[in-house]
Amino acid sequence: MDDEGDSFDDEIVFCSQEEQKPDISQSSVVQDSDDDEKPNAANETYVEDIDEGEEEKREEEVPPSDIIKILIATDIHCGYAENKPIRNLDSINTFEEVLQIAVERKVDMILLAGDLFHENNPSRDCQHRVVQLLRKYCLNDNEVSLEFLSDPSVNFSQSHFGRVNYYDANINVGLPVFTIHGNHDDMAGKGLTALDLLHESGLVNLFGKHENCDELEISPILLRKGETRLALYGIGSQRDDRLCRAFQKETINFLRPTNGAEDWFNLLTLHQNRPQRAVHRSTGAYLPEQFIPSFFDLVVWGHEHECIKDPKYKASSEIVGDGFYILQPGSTVATSLTADEAKPKHVFEVKIRGRKFACKPIPLQTTRQVLVDEIVLDKVEPPFRLPATGVRPPPSQGPLPDESGIMEKLNEMIKEARKARGPKQPEMPLIRLKVTYAGEWARMQPINAVRIGSRYEDVVANALEMISIKKKSDRKKRHKEDDSSEPMGNVSAANLQLVIAAHFNSLPVEQRMTVLKDSGIGRALEIYADGETETTASRSNTDFVAQINTQIDFVRNKLKEMPEPPVEVMEDGQIDFFSFQAAIQNDLKTMKAIFYENESKNGDESMFDESAFSAAPPRRSNESNFSRRVDDDDDVTFLGDVGSTSSAKPTRGRGRGRGRGRGRGSPKKKTPEKNTYSDDSF
Secondary structure, three states: OOOOOOOHHHHOOOOOOOOOOOOEEEEOOOOOOOOOOOOOOHHHOEEOOOOHHHHHHOOOOOOHHHOEEEEEEOOOOEOOOOOOOOOOOHHHHHHHHHHHHHHHHOOOEEEEOOOOEOOOOOOHHHHHHHHHHHHHHHEOOOOOOOEEOOOHHHHOOOOOOOOOHHHOOOOOEOOOEEEOOOOOOOOEOOOEOHHHHHHHOOOOEEOOOOOOOOOEEEOOEEEEEOOEEEEEEEEOOOOHHHHHHHHHOOOEEEEEEOOOHHHEEEEEEEEOOOOOOOOOOOOOOOOOHHHOOOOOOEEEEEOOOOOEEEEEEEOOOOOOOOOEEEEEOOOOOOOOOOOOOOOOOEEEEEEEEOOEEEEEEEEOOOOOOEEEEEEEEOOOOOOOOOOOOOOOOOHHHOOOHHHHHHHHHHHHHHHHHHHHOOOOOOOOOEEEEEEEEOHHHHHOOOOOHHHHHHHHOOOOOOHHHOEEEEEOOOOOOOOHHHOOOOOOOOOOHHHHHHHHHHHHHOOOHHHOOOOOOHHHHHHHHHHHHHOOOHHHHHHHHHHHHHHHHHHHHHHHHHHHHOOOOOOOEOOOOOEOHHHHHHHHHHHHHHHHHHHHHHHHHHOOOOOOOHHHHOOOOOOOOOOOHHHHOOOOOOOOOOHHHOOOOOOOOOOOOOOOOOOOOOOOOOOOOOOOOOOOOOHHHO
16 A cells, blocks of 8 residues: 555545435446546555444444445355255355354345356255244344435346335345345356245345346446445456457446435446357357456355455546556355365455455355365385386285375375364265376376275365376377377366367358257256256256257257248159259358358357347349359258257248249149148258
8 A cells, every 4th residue: 555654544535415216317338527636545445454343433433333344255056066965065064154154244135146056956955044044134123224315126137026125114134135136046048047035035135136237237226325425337248259259249227316426336247258168169168257357346256166365456447546446356165176175265354435345354264275286296205116018006915006006195185184174064074186197107098086986085075086087108209180080189167169160160051960069069968067967968968968958949940031932843743852852951151151250250259149140141033042052062051950849830932032943844834733842851
C-alpha cells in the first residue's frame, strides 16, 4: 500500500441516502460514461482490514452497521463421490462447515459462485442432505440487515415468486444465500437445475441465470446496509466460446444505477475457465480477464478449483488505477488428484464499506488431505538385473526394486499426511503417486497397482486408485508420422477435447464429419470419463444419443428447406435414384463446406447452430443436377452412416422447391406410381 500511514477512515467515501429504488440504466460492456469518477490508484479499493473498532478513531462516527459482511465460497460439489464408501460424505461435511463459519462470523449473506451440486440431477439423498443443512443454518429469527432495493422480478425472472427469500412473509430467513449456477449444476432439458428447486422453496436466491448468451442484459441485485451500497452482478456458467464472443461483439450490457453510480460497490460473480484451455479454438475456451468492464471493484471467479488466497489486481489499459480485483476462492472439495487440488482449501470473508473492501481467507478444517507426488524409474542399480523377457517374477520370489521404491514412497506420503492432519480432518488421506517407467525400466512389465493398493485399504481413502502408471519409451527420435504406437501420447483426460479437435482439424473438409461435431464428441467423452457412477455414465450415453438424433433431424430439416433438386425420371416412370442420391450428396457437401468455413471464422459454435448453414446458396429450380454432380472421387459422408430414429412418412419434395427436371430422352415427364424417396433413405 502506498499510504500505509493514513487511516482507513480518512478515506471513507460517504454516500447519500435515497429511500426510493434507484433507477438503472444501460452501461456499455467496455466503456462507461466519461463523467464517472474513477478510483485514483489500485490500492484505494482493497485494504488489509475493515474493523468495526475503527469508528472510535473518527471524529464523525460511522456505525458498524455500514459494513456488509459476505462469506464467499464456490465449487462445493455436493454429492461428489457419494457412492464411494469412505468419501461419500466429504462434500456434505465441508458444506456444513461453510454454513457453520457463516453463522459464527455473523455474516450478512453467503455468496456461492456456482457448482453447489456436483451433478445437474443430484441424487435424492444428496438433495435431502443439502435441504436439511440449509434449513438448519439459514432459517431462523435472526434479523437480515440488507435492504433489497432492486426489482426482484427482474433479478429472479426465472422464478414464479417475485421476491427475495428473506422478504417472504411465509418463511423466516436469517441467513440469505445468493448463488449462481455452475457447469455441473447447469441448465438442461427444460432449462431447470436443482438450484431452481432450492430457490422456489425459499432456501437460496438463484440469480445470474441467462438462457440467451448471445445477447445479455445483466441487471444487478442492489443491496444496502447503512451507508454502504452493493451492486451484485451474476453470470451463471456459459459456454466459454460463446461468452467470449459476446464480450468481443459487445452484446453484453451491464445495467447501472443512473444516480450516484460511483457510490456503489460493484461485485461480479461468474463461473468460467480462467486460464486458456484450448489452442485449436479462436477463443481459447476461456474468458480473458481484459474483457471484464473496469467499473467493477471485485470479481469472484468460480469454476477454478485452485485456491488463490490473495486477490489479484487487474489493471485497466485505459486509466491508471481504474482496474478491479479478482478473487479465486477455489473448491471446497478435491474432485481431481492434482497439485492444484492438493493446496489447502479456504472460504473467504469479505467486508465492504463504501467503495473499499477487505478480504480474509478462512482455512477449512474438514477437507480430506490430498497428497500428490511422482517418481521416475529410469536406472537399474547393480547388482540387480532386469529379466531379459521383461516379465515380472511371481510375488513369492520377493519384490523387485521398483515395487520396493514405490512402497517406500507411499509410506513416506502416509507418514507425512498423519503428521500434518488436523483434528477435524478425516483420518484417511487421498494419495496420487505417479510412477513413470523410463530408460532401462521402460521394457519391464509395470507393477500391479491394484495389488499394491489393496495393502493400503485401511489407511488410504483411494487405495486402489492411488498409483498412476505410465511408460516412457526410450526410443530414438522418430518422425511424428511414424509414431503410431501411442496416438494419444501422454495427453490427460482434461485435454481430451483438444486431442479430438486437433485430429479433425487436420483433415480436409471432405473427410470431416457431417452430422456430428468433434466438440460434441469431446464433451460426451469428458462427461463419461468424469462420471463417478454407472448412472452418470449411462446418462452421458443417453444424452449423447439424444444429441445425435437432434442433429440428424436438424440436417434433414435443412435439406427439406432447400429447393427440390431436379430428378431424372427413367422411361419406366421410376426416379433415377443414383442421380437423386448424387444431388443429395452434393447438398450435404455444400452445407458442410460452408459450416466449417464459418466455424474457422467464428470459432467453435453450438452443436446445433443454424446460422452456420444460412449462407448455403439456393438451388435454381431449372438447374440441371448433373451440372452440380459430385465427383466420383469425392469422399462424402452419408446421413445413413450415422443412422436415424425418425419415423417421418415418405414425401416427394423437400419443402419450398417445386421445380422438377425431365429425364433425358424422355419426351414427357412421367409421374411414378410409387414414391421411392423418403427422409429415412438418408
